[in-house]
Amino acid sequence: MELIYTGKTKNVYVLDDGNYLLKFKDDVTGEDGKFDPGANTVGLTIEGAGKAGLRLTKFFFERLNEKDIPTHYVDANIEKATMKVKPATVFGEGLEVICRYRAVGSFLRRYGKYVVEGQPLDAFMEITLKDDIRQDPPISEDALDMLRILSKEEYSVLKELTKKIGNIVKSELSNKGIELYDIKFEFGRDKKTGEIILIDEISGGNMRAYSDGRYIEPLELERLVLGE
Amino acid sequence: MELIYTGKTKNVYVLDDGNYLLKFKDDVTGEDGKFDPGANTVGLTIEGAGKAGLRLTKFFFERLNEKDIPTHYVDANIEKATMKVKPATVFGEGLEVICRYRAVGSFLRRYGKYVVEGQPLDAFMEITLKDDIRQDPPISEDALDMLRILSKEEYSVLKELTKKIGNIVKSELSNKGIELYDIKFEFGRDKKTGEIILIDEISGGNMRAYSDGRYIEPLELERLVLGE
Numbered sequence: 001m002e003l004i005y006t007g008k009t010k011n012v013y014v015l016d017d018g019n020y021l022l023k024f025k026d027d028v029t030g031e032d033g034k035f036d037p038g039a040n041t042v043g044l045t046i047e048g049a050g051k052a053g054l055r056l057t058k059f060f061f062e063r064l065n066e067k068d069i070p071t072h073y074v075d076a077n078i079e080k081a082t083m084k085v086k087p088a089t090v091f092g093e094g095l096e097v098i099c100r101y102r103a104v105g106s107f108l109r110r111y112g113k114y115v116v117e118g119q120p121l122d123a124f125m126e127i128t129l130k131d132d133i134r135q136d137p138p139i140s141e142d143a144l145d146m147l148r149i150l151s152k153e154e155y156s157v158l159k160e161l162t163k164k165i166g167n168i169v170k171s172e173l174s175n176k177g178i179e180l181y182d183i184k185f186e187f188g189r190d191k192k193t194g195e196i197i198l199i200d201e202i203s204g205g206n207m208r209a210y211s212d213g214r215y216i217e218p219l220e221l222e223r224l225v226l227g228e
Numbered sequence: 229m230e231l232i233y234t235g236k237t238k239n240v241y242v243l244d245d246g247n248y249l250l251k252f253k254d255d256v257t258g259e260d261g262k263f264d265p266g267a268n269t270v271g272l273t274i275e276g277a278g279k280a281g282l283r284l285t286k287f288f289f290e291r292l293n294e295k296d297i298p299t300h301y302v303d304a305n306i307e308k309a310t311m312k313v314k315p316a317t318v319f320g321e322g323l324e325v326i327c328r329y330r331a332v333g334s335f336l337r338r339y340g341k342y343v344v345e346g347q348p349l350d351a352f353m354e355i356t357l358k359d360d361i362r363q364d365p366p367i368s369e370d371a372l373d374m375l376r377i378l379s380k381e382e383y384s385v386l387k388e389l390t391k392k393i394g395n396i397v398k399s400e401l402s403n404k405g406i407e408l409y410d411i412k413f414e415f416g417r418d419k420k421t422g423e424i425i426l427i428d429e430i431s432g433g434n435m436r437a438y439s440d441g442r443y444i445e446p447l448e449l450e451r452l453v454l455g456e
Binding site for chain 2: 109114115122129142143
């Protein structure tokens with residue numbers, strides 16, 4: 001089993017059958033020991049964060065597969081904190097696709113002249129480049145097309161998938177009395193079929209979720225959603 | 229004549245006939261005494277900069293009017309460094325519309341992972357918010373529409389006008405052996421007709437122009453283009 005990528009919160013291995021294995025770590029993004037899903041650095045290590053993230057990811061990816069939304073998910077082994085996925089290639093050197101329901105985080109920092117904090121947004125999609133050095137700059141449909149990262153057609157597909165998936169996650173959380181403020185996805189192309197599929201994970205580490213105006217930490221989110 | 233706006237490089241007055249009068253100052257944008265068309269602060273004062281900027285603006289706006297491109301330009305008085313314009317309202321609290329022919333400036337700072345410095349771009353349009361505090365953040369077509377700053381239809385009109393005007397300026401400069409790297413426009417709605425028109429100015433202060441790889445300062449640009 002060959003290690004092909006060491007990420008901030010996950011390592012990636014190639015399996016003999018050609019699939020990839022994601023190993024979830026207990027490291028979460030943040031700054032100065034404080035969790036922040038929008039951060040580019042590992043802020044702290046929380047025991048159990050890897051398995052909790054995987055349990056939520058398994059839960060959401062299984063919901064998506066039931067609804068025929070294409071993802072890279074094959075199966076998961078919670079005990080080992082691993083998830084088997086179909087190989088996929090990312091767009092350019094990687095994009096972050098954000099679905100926003102309230103104006104917080106980098107959206108508020110950029111557009112605070114036009115919105116108030118927490119203002120409702122209707123599954124608003126934004127794309128940023130994964131580029132730690134340049135602080136993940138936002139990028140437009142035209143620029144993605146011009147730089148040959150994403151065609152206009154692919155942009156439309158991403159937008160539709162993002163809203164669909166965001167709304168499914170939002171609805172699942174809403175069933176537990178939790179409100180989704182924003183969520184960050186990654187997409188790629190299925191290496192075999194070329195189809196655009198959801199990759200990476202869906203867990204507390206990728207979203208801002210609130211209950212009665214109180215931010216819910218990733219581990220608590222997992223307990224609230226999966227009821228353990 | 230009532231002063232209604234004090235800008236970094238121009239003051240705006242209302243005339244008795246309802247038109248506006250722009251008074252060009254000798255202040256130019258920059259930092260630490262160095263001119264930079266992308267800067268948000270007045271960097272230095274150059275004697276004659278106001279009149280030189282107005283002469284170039286007059287030249288370019290007259291070229292545009294000949295080609296039936298809608299602008300706010302009525303006439304200019306070089307001696308007084310004033311330009312009479314039709315009143316217009318800006319989009320939101322003001323947008324900067326950039327037309328790029330080479331990857332430099334903020335485009336390079338954002339997308340340097342995907343482009344090399346100076347890489348040719350084909351009249352690529354970008355929009356940023358005029359917001360000094362938030363460093364003029366870039367904003368997408370979708371966000372402009374969602375925040376009700378610019379509709380999708382208006383975005384298309386801006387894009388078409390921007391490429392047309394950029395190409396006219398580029399071609400005029402090219403006739404003098406000068407290469408346009410990028411240029412920044414402002415648009416507004418004609419207060420009477422609602423039509424989208426080019427406002428503000430077109431001068432060395434809004435563009436990066438080069439000759440044989442050497443950057444041309446605003447005053448030199450005016451001399452080279454107008455041949456004085």
